[in-house]
Amino acid sequence: MQEADVLIIGSGACGAAAAWRLSQGTALRIVCLEQGAASVPERYPSHTASWELSRQADFSPNPNVRQRPGDYPVDDSQSPISLANFNGFGGSTILYSGHFPRFHPSDFKVRSLDGVADDWPLSYEQLRPYFAENERQMGVAGLVGDPAYPDYESLLPPVPLGEMGRALARGFNQLGWHWWPAYSAINTHRHLNRAPCVNLGPCNTGCAQGAKSSVDVTYWPQALRQGVEVRTGCRVVEICLDSTGAANGALYLDEQGALHRLRARVVVVAASGLGTPRLLLNSVSTAFPDGLLNEQGLVGTHLMLHPLAYVEGVFEQDLRSSIGPHGCCLLSQQFYETDAQRGFVRGYTLQALRGAPPVETAVNGYFMRRIPLGPDHHREFMRTYNHTAGLAVITEDLPEAHNRIVLDPEHRDSSGMPGVKVHYTLSDNTRSMLKHGVEASKQLLTAAGARISASFAPIRHAGWHIMGTARMGQDAATSVVNPCGQAHAVKNLFIVDSSIFVTAAAVNPVATSQALTLYLCDHIKRQLHELG
Numbered sequence: 001m002q003e004a005d006v007l008i009i010g011s012g013a014c015g016a017a018a019a020w021r022l023s024q025g026t027a028l029r030i031v032c033l034e035q036g037a038a039s040v041p042e043r044y045p046s047h048t049a050s051w052e053l054s055r056q057a058d059f060s061p062n063p064n065v066r067q068r069p070g071d072y073p074v075d076d077s078q079s080p081i082s083l084a085n086f087n088g089f090g091g092s093t094i095l096y097s098g099h100f101p102r103f104h105p106s107d108f109k110v111r112s113l114d115g116v117a118d119d120w121p122l123s124y125e126q127l128r129p130y131f132a133e134n135e136r137q138m139g140v141a142g143l144v145g146d147p148a149y150p151d152y153e154s155l156l157p158p159v160p161l162g163e164m165g166r167a168l169a170r171g172f173n174q175l176g177w178h179w180w181p182a183y184s185a186i187n188t189h190r191h192l193n194r195a196p197c198v199n200l201g202p203c204n205t206g207c208a209q210g211a212k213s214s215v216d217v218t219y220w221p222q223a224l225r226q227g228v229e230v231r232t233g234c235r236v237v238e239i240c241l242d243s244t245g246a247a248n249g250a251l252y253l254d255e256q257g258a259l260h261r262l263r264a265r266v267v268v269v270a271a272s273g274l275g276t277p278r279l280l281l282n283s284v285s286t287a288f289p290d291g292l293l294n295e296q297g298l299v300g301t302h303l304m305l306h307p308l309a310y311v312e313g314v315f316e317q318d319l320r321s322s323i324g325p326h327g328c329c330l331l332s333q334q335f336y337e338t339d340a341q342r343g344f345v346r347g348y349t350l351q352a353l354r355g356a357p358p359v360e361t362a363v364n365g366y367f368m369r370r371i372p373l374g375p376d377h378h379r380e381f382m383r384t385y386n387h388t389a390g391l392a393v394i395t396e397d398l399p400e401a402h403n404r405i406v407l408d409p410e411h412r413d414s415s416g417m418p419g420v421k422v423h424y425t426l427s428d429n430t431r432s433m434l435k436h437g438v439e440a441s442k443q444l445l446t447a448a449g450a451r452i453s454a455s456f457a458p459i460r461h462a463g464w465h466i467m468g469t470a471r472m473g474q475d476a477a478t479s480v481v482n483p484c485g486q487a488h489a490v491k492n493l494f495i496v497d498s499s500i501f502v503t504a505a506a507v508n509p510v511a512t513s514q515a516l517t518l519y520l521c522d523h524i525k526r527q528l529h530e531l532g
Helices: 013-023 110-114 124-138 162-175 219-225 272-282 358-367 377-384 428-447 510-531
Strands: 002-009 030-034 074-078 229-232 235-241 247-253 259-269 308-314 330-332 348-353 388-395 404-412 418-423 451-456 493-495
Touching: 002 013, 002 247, 002 510, 013 030, 013 124, 013 219, 013 259, 013 510, 030 259, 124 219, 124 510, 162 330, 162 348, 162 388, 162 428, 235 259, 235 272, 259 272, 259 510, 272 404, 272 418, 308 428, 348 428, 358 377, 388 428, 428 451
Parallel strands: 002 030, 002 259, 030 229, 074 418, 259 493
Antiparallel strands: 235 247, 247 259, 308 388, 308 451, 330 348, 348 388, 404 418
């Protein structure tokens, strides 16, 4: 029988931060189980000329397309947004674009401010030092002094705006709207022995340079030096309970399909807003016949996704817009907070997206009837390639109980474990927000000198931010875990990923989920001696 003091399930953004924090200054035996494979930077698509094809196949963010042994099926036929994730050492940080702003103080108290959703049972102020610590460990580029984020004390130099960013900035200035260089988990100079960005290739297929702050090159090397053991290709199928109702480890299948039992004093789940409810619902016992921690029927509910709109403009001048980190240029939070005159509550972020690479430009241009085949193809291609700029409208998705994730026994992974089915609808509030964001984006691009070439909402393949499916709260009747990430019903079981988010804010969740993880792990360390 294998044994550990702490079992961590999942090696992504939060699992890595937890492994580092819990092993820091302790002699605990910590084992992390990861169902995906080890990351091999030498095999990332940026090493090949066909990287754009890999992004549509073995490095797709969609597990149904990727179909690696560590993946599991996701049926999103009942959702206008398809969900994305990556199962492997480093989790979805391998494929994320590195856009890294914090939540705002207001995001933790939307019930008090705007009368919607619920307040978090903790505050921005409690997380403030953990934001700063996480940014030091990850390496975050940006510019101190942003009126929307006055609390930053130190950052790496910002990612260059480039000609495209400067063109958009002129449009923002003309309208008098807020804009700021993006907060980017990308090294702009050497940081903690990691090399700077040299524009080697696309951020969202893995960074072979190691300049993008994926956790396989930030938290994990330190955690491994501190004695944490990671086992890849190990799919946890059930969290186990003892006769007293306490968690005592997990059952997992290795790469050969052999079943193992690992005992642990404490279990920490960091399997994402998608994987965490899946594992809990699959962990059925006499104490929890409907799934672990699901005695109130809350596991998998209140799913939040950040529905996105996209607006693209074409400029006459060559902006070299395909050069640079795709999602890290500049952002605007002009419309972030509630304004009753807009017809919706809460708000959104405008995020500048760089122009498409060559194959994507040609293919999309053809299907949108902008770039023909035949003798005029190259001329029209050159009028589009490096001439485009995009704006993503990142909306705050309010939690609704009917938006949920359930098990899907009709579609199973390579180990026979059920996949998941997504039930999700857009609220009227979100639809109004998307419409407003599209019109604001068109206004901005026009002011910047562009001709609007595309606009649509919501983007189908944009379910990157998955939150709220095992929510945090004081009341066990309305939440799954308490303000310390501790399960109400199983005192030595903790959840530390974005599934415990109470609200979604309107920015990428990774920075906040990692800061929250560090905060929660300090509570876990203090309680470990009581949980024996």
